[in-house]
Amino acid sequence: MFNPVRVSVVGHTNTGKTSFLRTLLKDPHFGEVSSTPSTTRDVLMAELRAQHETIVQLFDTPGLEDSQALYEHLQGYMDDRHKHNGPALLELFLNAPEAKATFEQEAKVIRQLLNTDIALFVIDTRTPVLEKYLDELAILRLAAKPIIPVLNFLDAGRDLQPWQEALARVNLHNSVLFDTQSSSLADENRLLEQCIAAMPMAREPLLRLQQAREQEQAFKQSAAFQLLAELLVNVGAFQIAVDADNEIDLIEAQSAFKNTVIQAENQCLQDILGVFGFDLGDARLQQLPITEGSWQQHSFNADAWKKLGVEAGTGVVAGGTVGAGIDILTGGLSLGAGTVLGAMVGGLYQGSKKFSKKLQAKFTGKVLMQAESQVLDMLLKRQLLLIRALLHRGHAAIEPLQLELDNSLVISTDLRTKLRSLSQQPSWSQLGGGRGHSHDRAGFIKEVKVALDRMLSAK
C-alpha cells in the first residue's frame, strides 16, 4: 500500500507559507494569514487527493524566527559523534529544555521536518538575501531531507538572481517559481516535477495527482462556461407578453423583466465565484465591482455597456430604460397571417412550440418583450472576463482580486448569430417558471461552451 508523501512547508515567518498552502489546497480558509509575524503557531496538516486516494500530506509549520540564535545554539551540540549526523544532532536538540522554551517554535518545525519526506522552503523574494535566511537553510539541511526552494511573490521585474545565486552556493539548484497570488496549473506542475525528482519512488502517485489537478482545473473552466451558457440561454430565450397600448403595464413589465434578468445574472456570478472556491463577502473580492453578491452596475446600465464596448444602439423604449425591447420583427404586432397559419396547420410539434407564445400573444392582443442583443453581449463579456481573471487566481492572497472591465473580448459573428437565434426558442428559458430542458437546448449549450472556450483562448 502506498504511503502518502509527507511534505512540510517551512521558511521564515511571513514568507507566505500558509498562503502557498491555500493555493495548493485551493482552500481560502486554510490556516490563518496576516502580515503580523507568528500568525501560524501550530503545525497544521491537510491532504491533496487524486480521486479517493491521499497522495500528499501537507504540513504547515510556524515560521522560523530566530535562526541565528538557534544556529549558534546547535553549534553547542556539535561533537565528534554528531559532526556528520545532522538528524541525530537535531534529535539531541529536541530533547533539550531549550526546545520547550526559547526555541519552542523552531523545535516544532524541526520535529515536523524530521518526520517528512520533502521540505518546501518558501522564500519571500521581495526581501534581500540575509544571513538569517542562510542560517535557516543550514539548520534545515541538518535534517537530511530533500529541500525544494519555492520563490514566492514574483512581481513583474523582480530580480531573482541574488536569491538563485545564494541558493546555488548552498547547492540548491532546484528552486521553483510559484506566486501564491497568481499561480497557474503550469506552476503547480513544475512544483510536482521537482517533488518527483526529489522522491522518484513516489513518481506514479504524484503523476496521478498531477492528472487529477489538471482534470479539476478543466472541470472548473467547463463548469463556469456551462453556467455562463445557461445564463445566456435563459436570458436570450426569456420573453414576457405585455399590453403595448397600456404604458403603465409596459413599464411594470419592463421593470419585472429587468429584475428577473439581473437576478439571474447575480445567481450566475455567485455560482461562478463558487466554482472557483470563492465565497461572497470574501475580502479578496473587495476590489471587484460587486456589492453584496451583485454587480454594482447592472446589465441594463448603458455606462456598463460602454465600458465593455457594447454599443447601445436604439434600444430605448418606454420608461427610458434600455435592454428590454419589444419583439417588433417577429413578435405579436407583426405576426402575419401566413406565419400563424403555418404554425397552426403545417407546423410540427416543435414548430408550434416555437410559435406558441407568439400565437398566444397574438390572440390576446399583446406583444412580446425580450432582451436586446446588447444585454446578451454585456452578460457574456462581463462574466467571461471574470472567469478569465479567476482562472489565473491563486487562493492565497489577502490581496484583492483585480478585474479590468474593458472591451478586450471580441464576440465572434458565429456566436452572436447563435445568441440572436435564442429569441426563437422561448421554451428554453428557465426564467419565469419554464422547464427549459430539452435535447436541443442541451446541444445548444454545448455549442456555446465551445465558442466561449475559443473566445477565451483567442485572447
Place this chain on the structure above:
Amino acid sequence: MGYSLCKRKFLQLWQVETVRCYERGEGVADPSLPESASPAASIDARLQGRALHLLTTYGLDSNLQRSIQNIKGVVFLLLGLATLLGIGLAQVVNNSATRELSLPWVLFALLGVHLLLYIVWAALYGMKAQGTGWFAGVMQRGMLLFNKNAKAQYCLQAFVHTLRHYRLGKLLFSVFTHMYWFMLLLTAAGTLGALFLFQRYTFTWETTVLDQATMEQLAHLLGASLAWLGGALPKVTELQAGQVDTQVQVGRWLITMVLVYGCGLRLVSAGVCALVLMRRINKLEIDKQQPGLSHLVPLLMRSQTRTIDKDGALPQDTNSQIQPHTGKGNYLVHLEHEQPIPYGLFAEYQVLGVLASLSDVERVQQTLQKRPAAHIVLLIDTQLTPDRGNLRLIRSLLPLAAQLDCFLMTHEGHFTPSWQAAINDMKAVHRVRVRINKEQPNV
C-alpha cells in the same frame, strides 16, 4: 442484485436533484456541509451525503417518500387498468351469442393494435428526443394531482428532470409501455383460454376482403409461424369442416399466438429495455457541472485541516533590559542590512554599521559599553518582517542608549504596521520612539 443497485443509484440521483431543484428555487438555507461521508469518499458520495442531510433539513424527505409511493400507486393503477382492459378485450372478441368467432377479426383485435403500436414505439424510440418534453410535462402535472404542496412539486420536478437530463425517460417509458401491453394481452389470453376451456367455440376463417386462395396462403403462413413451437393452424378446409378436435386445436393455437407474438414480444422488449436502462443507470455519475452543483465541488473537494503540533510556548519576559538615563553622542545603526540614509536627516550621526548578527551585537556593545549613547537611530527596512530574531537585536541596543529611535524607512512597507505594533510593546517599558520616513528611502 443488479436491479437493487440500479434502483439505489437512481434514487441517489433523484435525491441530489431534489435538493438542487429546491435550492435553485428557494435559496440555500443551510450552507454548511455535513461530513456524513468519509473525507476520502468520492465527490458523488459526498454530494449524496449532503443531499441526504439536506432532505431532512429542508423537510423534503417525507415528500420524496410520498412521491415514490404516488409513482408506485400510479404504475399499479395503470397496470390494473391494463388488466381490466385485457378482460374487456377478451369480451369484445367474445361478443358473439353463437360462440362463432371469426379468426381474422380475433387476430386483428388481439394482436393487430398491439403490433401497430409496437411499430409506432420503435419509430419513436429511434427519433431524436424532441417531443419528450411534452410527455414529461404531462406526467409531472399528472403526478401533482396526487400531491399538490410546494415541496412535493420539487420532488416531482426533480424526478422528471433526472429522467430527462440523464436520458432515462424514453427507456423507462418503454419498459412501462411494454409491461402495460404484456399485462393487457396476458389477461386477454388468460380470459379467452378459460372461455375456450369451459365452453365450446367454433372458428370461421372468412373475410369479405380476401379471396379463398389468399386466405389459404395467409392461414398457411400464420400456421407455419408457430411451427417452431410445435403448434400449427389447421388447414382452412379442415377448419371449415367444423370438427371439434380442429376447433380445440385452433383455440390453443390462438392463445399461443397471443402469448408468443403479444405477451412474449412485449416481455422480451421490456426485458431488453430494462437491461439497457439498468446498464445506463449503473454507469451514471452525478452531472456535477449543473448549475447548483458545480459550485459545491470545490467545497467538497477540500481536505479537512488537522492540528498536528499545538502551540505550547510559554510567555517570556523580553523587557528585562535596563536602559541608561543619560548618554553621550548620536549614533546610527542599520538593522539587518545597509539602507540609504535619508538625505539631511542624520548628517551629524556617527554610523555604527549593520546590526544583523550576534557578532554585530558584540561589536556595537564594545563601542558603547563604556559610554552609552545619548541617542541611537535604528534604520529599519519595513519590507522585512519583524521577528523574534531582529526584535532581540533591537533589544540588545536598549542598555546602550538613553533614547532609541526606530526609524521605519518607508510608511508603505509591507510590514510597517507590524513594526509599529512590535515597537509599541517596547515603548511601554523603555524610551523608544517610532519615526516613519515620509519620503522615499533612497532620496
